[in-house]
Amino acid sequence: MLTRAALTSVVLLLAPGLVVAQDARPSFTVGTATAARGQKALGVLTVPAGSDAGYDIPVAVLHGxxxxxxxxxxxxxxxxxxASIMAVERLINSVNPRELSGTLVLIPIVNIPSFEKIVPHVNPTDNKSMNRFYPGDPNGTQTDRASYVITKEVVERCDHLIDLHGGDLDENLRPYSYWTVTGNQKQDEASRAMVLAFGLDHIIISADRPKDPNAARYLENAASTRGKPSFTAEAGRSGPVQAHDVAMLVNGVRGVMAHLKMTPPAGTPVHAPVWIEKVVTIAAEQDGVFQPLVDRDARVVKGAKIGVVTDYLNRQLQEIVAPDTGIILFVRALPSLKKGDTIANVGLVRPAKK
Ligand SMILES: [Zn+2]
Structure with missing residues (x-):
């Protein structure tokens, strides 16, 4: 006959074997959102108040x-x-966690102050770009503190990250992804396969991004320098939300999910993209009125006219020419021009390998 004590020890002896069969992650929590297996949870990441106000960043957790x-x-x-914001909004409602293997963490709007006040490029609270201060600082201004919360709660807890952008209010941009070369061959192959699965037809090779996880600056690099294959993609331009731009980003994320085996194979063929090996930025040398002479995606040769800058009485101040032969990745969408503004980015295409 087994005594109660003996019975207990039998159970304990069995216990290590039982643990293996148990779910290591019966739920997944980001901020205030905790989702059990097969569920979606909505919540916020709280950016605490500091030298300026705190705020909440909305987050959805879809735990497969x-x-x-x-x-x-x-x-x-x-x-x-x-367009990038609306793509993530759509993913929140269109991905079914019951059909998912793994976990999807969706953050549609990091920069709530910019969204609410319709301010491009920066967080109007502290005038900082919210993609330049990673890994953040808990004692800094609002952008630093928000970046720190995202590093701790999202970057450090994910395996892969996709940072979505697009043409800002003043950017007439053609879609493209960035592929960061870290020098770690295995990781670079993994991120390259993700970028290809995303499917945008132009990919910028970024070989000069920061390598120090404590000075990553960009969100994608905060993830990449922590050993997580990740990338950035951009679609949409200068204000209006166009359905095909949103679809491009939604389908891209779905392509990556299928590639990572989070969902069944997508079956979409991967086309050979155009690889951009260098981006040359043309910055405004003076204030004025910018009048473009090319559209986004134009192929330009070195010296070709891209636009003119005039004064406020339409007297020409400067002719803007292509600094090299390449593709207009984006051209300024608005006439307003201040010294230092970006007029255009020209992508130099990597010659096809023989
Ligand atoms: Zn952006």
């Missing part, structure tokens, strides 16, 4: 019915890059 990788998709670091 089956285990798998954790993919974070973040947009709205620039709160007026609307």
């Amino acid at each position: 019915a089956k285990p798998g990788p954790v993919l974070a998709v973040v947009s709205g670091a620039h709160g007026t890059e609307y």
